[in-house]
Amino acid sequence: MDVTVAIDCMGGDHGAVVTVPATRGFLRSHPRAKAVLVGRPEALEQAKGEFGDEFGDRLNFQVAAEVVDMDESPVSAMKNKKDSSMRVAIELVKSGRADAAVSAGNTGALMAISRFVLKMLPDIxxxxxxxxxxxxxxxxxxxxxxxxxxxxxxxxxxxxxxxxxxxxxxxxxxxxxxxxxxxxxxxxxxxxxxxxxxxxxxxxxxxxxxxxxxxxxxxxxxxxxxxxxxxxxxxxxxxxxxxxxxxxxxxxxxxxxxxxxxxxxxxxxxxxxxxxxxxxxxxxxxxxxGLRGVVVKSHGSADAFAFEQAIYRAAEAASNQLIERIGERMAAMDGVQQA
Amino acid sequence: MDVTVAIDCMGGDHGAVVTVPATRGFLRSHPRAKAVLVGRPEALEQAKGEFGDEFGDRLNFQVAAEVVDMDESPVSAMKNKKDSSMRVAIELVKSGRADAAVSAGNTGALMAISRFVLKMLPDIxxxxxxxxxxxxxxxxxxxxxxxxxxxxxxxxxxxxxxxxxxxxxxxxxxxxxxxxxxxxxxxxxxxxxxxxxxxxxxxxxxxxxxxxxxxxxxxxxxxxxxxxxxxxxxxxxxxxxxxxxxxxxxxxxxxxxxxxxxxxxxxxxxxxxxxxxxxxxxxxxxxxxGLRGVVVKSHGSADAFAFEQAIYRAAEAASNQLIERIGERMAAMDGVQQA
CATH class of the missing domain: 3.40.718.10 (Isopropylmalate Dehydrogenase)
Structure with a gap:
């Protein structure tokens, strides 16, 4: 699959300990896929060391200054953490630099930020x-x-x-x-x-x-x-x-x-x-x-194997035009829904 | 426990094949309990033969002419089957001849008939x-x-x-x-x-x-x-x-x-x-x-062991004053609920 996934390196109960090996597993098993790892500078530095040169330009890194806490309210995450790893990952989807975003961060914040940044699809x-x-x-x-x-x-x-x-x-x-x-x-x-x-x-x-x-x-x-x-x-x-x-x-x-x-x-x-x-x-x-972009939420307690499934699911959805399919189906149904 | 349970002999997927041995099991393990088996004359005749004299006056039989079908609508059961085994069992509770009723018949009919015959408790x-x-x-x-x-x-x-x-x-x-x-x-x-x-x-x-x-x-x-x-x-x-x-x-x-x-x-x-x-x-x-009487619904597909548990539960609820407890608790709470 020819697709780029933005991965929130910091989210979930375990952060990089899980997201880094999961990203490695995903890139190894999908030789044409790309990933952008989003996280705090020190986490990304360490990840770069661990990855070495294995994936070349298939793997990129994007710094974010903050991390949304697992129990943080969506309002607080939206207002006070505009440079969070979660938000930056979603903004990569918005700007077209990534086709999908994955995070194990808190669901409420992920939903609120996704909705705010990506907006809803028409008719949804x-x-x-x-x-x-x-x-x-x-x-x-x-x-x-x-x-x-x-x-x-x-x-x-x-x-x-x-x-x-x-x-x-x-x-x-x-x-x-x-x-x-x-x-x-x-x-x-x-x-x-x-x-x-x-x-x-x-x-x-x-x-x-x-x-x-x-x-x-x-x-x-x-x-x-x-x-x-x-x-x-x-x-x-x-x-x-x-x-x-x-x-x-x-x-x-x-x-x-x-x-x-x-x-x-x-x-x-x-x-x-x-x-x-x-x-x-x-x-x-x-x-x-329902969003104008693919966002996948991993369980907060996921291990590397589980998180890799979430990345895979995001990649699969994006490379098979999930968003376009929903848009087209809703447009074709315009009459039905009013009935 | 000093209690009489009215048992719908005909209800459920298996009828008397299940309810008769379950009644026997219940009466054997609760030497002071009594039961009234309610069903069609031929079913009761056969049951009498099977029971023999084992339980003396602890076991009684009450004839009912009809049986509520498992897929019969509550309305039809109420209107067309006024002499069903289910209804007669519940009426035994109403008249005080039994302390609780048990049926494996259809839930909708059991609920409708129970509500009609027994009425609701005050404040419920x-x-x-x-x-x-x-x-x-x-x-x-x-x-x-x-x-x-x-x-x-x-x-x-x-x-x-x-x-x-x-x-x-x-x-x-x-x-x-x-x-x-x-x-x-x-x-x-x-x-x-x-x-x-x-x-x-x-x-x-x-x-x-x-x-x-x-x-x-x-x-x-x-x-x-x-x-x-x-x-x-x-x-x-x-x-x-x-x-x-x-x-x-x-x-x-x-x-x-x-x-x-x-x-x-x-x-x-x-x-x-x-x-x-x-x-x-x-x-x-x-x-x-919520009814003015104890009614217990057994799973339609229950076997004798399972149905016996339902009888036991009904007996336990009746002998421990379930209805009185609910009535007293609701009365004591009169102020709270309006608040």
Missing amino acids: DRPAIASALPTMKGRSYVLDLGANVDCSAAHLLQFGVMGAMLVAAIEHTDRPTVGLLNIGEEAIKGNEVVKQAGELLRASGLNFVGNVEGDDIYKGASDVVVCDGFVGNVALKTSEGLAQMLASFLREEFGRGLLSKCAALVALPVLKRFKRRVDHRIYNGAVLL | DRPAIASALPTMKGRSYVLDLGANVDCSAAHLLQFGVMGAMLVAAIEHTDRPTVGLLNIGEEAIKGNEVVKQAGELLRASGLNFVGNVEGDDIYKGASDVVVCDGFVGNVALKTSEGLAQMLASFLREEFGRGLLSKCAALVALPVLKRFKRRVDHRIYNGAVLL
Whole structure:
């Protein structure tokens, strides 16, 4: 892929310790890709020493004086840190010097700065956060994951379009299926907003498969799962919590007494395969959608392998014209949305 | 426990095949408890034959001419099946001949009929569905799980009260902790309703621990997790879907080749312990709260072991004065809620 990614060297819980080896991994496995590492002078100096001449002009460095703290408010990050590594990375996208930006910094600040610097796409009212999840059939993308707590039906329709274009761009899926997250209790079938969103999606020309329920997400019932940010965030975090609990119970049971420990040794290759299969690091890299540029948010606690996936996802989205696809699809739908 | 449970013999995917052995199991393990089995004449005749004289006057039978179908609409069940096993079981609670009712029949119909027959408790606007989930620390109760899609802050407060009283009654927890399900994204911290509900809960005199996020549910951050029915239903079903996917992946990996199958044999006792620990059947039996009587809904696909847990939960709630506890707590809070 012929693409340049701006990488916030400082963001996340670990900063350069993670972002530098991840950048190296990415450039090694994508021989035509380029990167710009953005960070404080001393961090970049050290990185330059570590990289040596391996990547020549495929790797550039851009100094930024400040770093947005992980718990800093978006307002403070916007007002007081105009020369932050996060912001400079996004400005590289704005100026066209990079095709995408990646940061493991705090989500609120990343969203606010991205929105301020890049602006929204026409016809998109709200940005959304989309992330991949493993399913029985492969992977699905869920959005929104927390950027919007109160959504209208039109917002959910826009999420559907953006999600479908995301999957088309980075998974190379022709006409991805789109499902609307709803509840199947007999007494009631969703609230008014969700019902209306269903009608809009049905008329949208997207490959809409109708309502999906919580358990359908992991069955892989649709490539894209649309929901408001409150529901999406709860679904994602509940999943994280459950996976952690199950992993911890499994570890405890395999550690309970000598016999179990022997069983664990014997089962180790199997357990490792299982672990690899559900390794959440593969899915790292949530895409901030609706902006006039590709911005990907890595988990703050990502390791180098996980952060590399986020860089890869950003590069893939940019080199497959994610932004243009969304713009064109929204323009083609102008009539539908008003209906 | 000195309690009589009315059991809908016909409900669920399996009917009497499940409910009869579950009733036997319950009566055997609770020598002072009584049961009334409600169902069609032929089903009851067969059950009588199977039970013989084992339980004497601890077991009674009540004929009902009809059965609510699993996919029947609540309206149809209410209008066309006035002599259904579900309804007759609930009417036994109303008339005082039973202290609680249990059914594996369809949720919508059970809720509608319960509400119509038993009526709501004073000061409770909406019924809610609460269920236990396993956590790192034991178990927590989440509500609402799907009865209400649009909730006000006052409704969420009422859910908090009902959930706390439920845990006090059936887990014998003194001053159970109550958490409010929210999202922790930096950009936004929940919608207006949730913020207001937080203030009401803080002033309620309940043991309110503040906001909890999706992953906190399984960490056991609070004994009660309050949310609206849409969010709760998605969280529950997403968890079911994830657990099924992980179990299926684990089975697949242990079935992949001869070596893995040998490993599975060696690891079998450990895997069984693990499975028992997260056995969802233990948590079967969602409590319909807010009614003037104890009604418990079993999963439609429950087996006898699972259905017995639902009977046990109903008996425990009734014998520990769940309804009285909720009524008293709401009455004591009259001032708070208006504030």
